[in-house]
Amino acid sequence: MELQSFKFRIEDNVAYITLAQGDRGNPFDARFTEEFNYLATECDSNPEIRAVVMDAEGRFFSVGGDLKTFTKGDRTDLPPFIKMATGNMHMGVSRLSRMDAPFIVKADALMAGGSIAFAAAADFLMVGPNAKFYGAFAGIGFSCDCGNSYFLPRRVGVRKAFSFFARNETWTAEQGLEYGLVSEIHPSDELDAATEKLAKELAAGPTFTIGQYKRLMLESLNTPLETQLEMESRALTECTRTDDTWEAVLAVASKQKPVFNYK
Structure with a gap:
């Protein structure tokens, strides 16, 4: 356009x-x-x-x-x-x-x-x-x-x-x-x-994870506690599927600074 x-x-x-x-x-x-x-x-x-x-x-x-x-x-x-x-x-x-x-x-x-x-x-x-x-x-x-x-x-x-x-x-x-x-x-x-x-x-941060924060907080005032807890669990699980999160966990466990590259 x-x-x-x-x-x-x-x-x-x-x-x-x-x-x-x-x-x-x-x-x-x-x-x-x-x-x-x-x-x-x-x-x-x-x-x-x-x-x-x-x-x-x-x-x-x-x-x-x-x-x-x-x-x-x-x-x-x-x-x-x-x-x-x-x-x-x-x-x-x-x-x-x-x-x-x-x-x-x-x-x-x-x-x-x-x-x-x-x-x-x-x-x-x-x-x-x-x-x-x-x-x-x-x-x-x-x-x-x-x-x-x-x-x-x-x-x-x-x-x-x-x-x-x-x-x-x-x-x-x-x-x-x-x-x-x-x-x-x-x-x-x-x-x-x-x-x-x-x-x-x-x-330079974990963009996918930041997106999870955004969407969780958009819903938090409208959602019952148990539903919000389940949404947190599912969002966290989705983060663990990404290369960013896995490589960051490995880096921190090895006392190195993580580098985030994926959206």
Whole structure:
């Protein structure tokens, strides 16, 4: 697919997804949603990719939904557009969340509306001091999408997530860290290096095993204890079938440092 809304590259087993329409505020329009789903599928499917970093160009990370698209046609065009757009976005979010490769988001600007889901769904959210988080949906009478109602309560709690959207709140980077949304805050001129260091660390790790952690924790709040215990047992068993795990066990038993090579 020829990309318009994003830039994409793979370097040293790390995939870099960049929102690339900074002059427009990186809005979620039809093209954006199609490309997002395409890139998420590539990251989930490509065995070369062992970590994924998402960032954005421009003075906003993303303003969320594209209001010009919403108002361009007849009012009756909006409901089917929303269903199509959310279909692409939701499939993409699901794949980034369930893939083995760790998903890192880097932001030093405003994240609004649907892009909050990127922040909440990410395994690591690395931000600079200029990062802000704005609910946005209630301001135009929209309910939330892109997994916001699933991921944000898991990061910050149901009551705080509800207040964020219902009261159309804006959180600073420091509040995001305090509430549990943000992983780390770094000075703007150190953010790239800190994110790169994290991505390379994760890409050198046991990616298949990390994927098991991700999927187990996605289910943990919805699953009875005995079911979760069985899922842990099955996930651990699957790890033991991989060359990564077997060779790591042999290495550590021989007092050597393990090297992970397989997705």
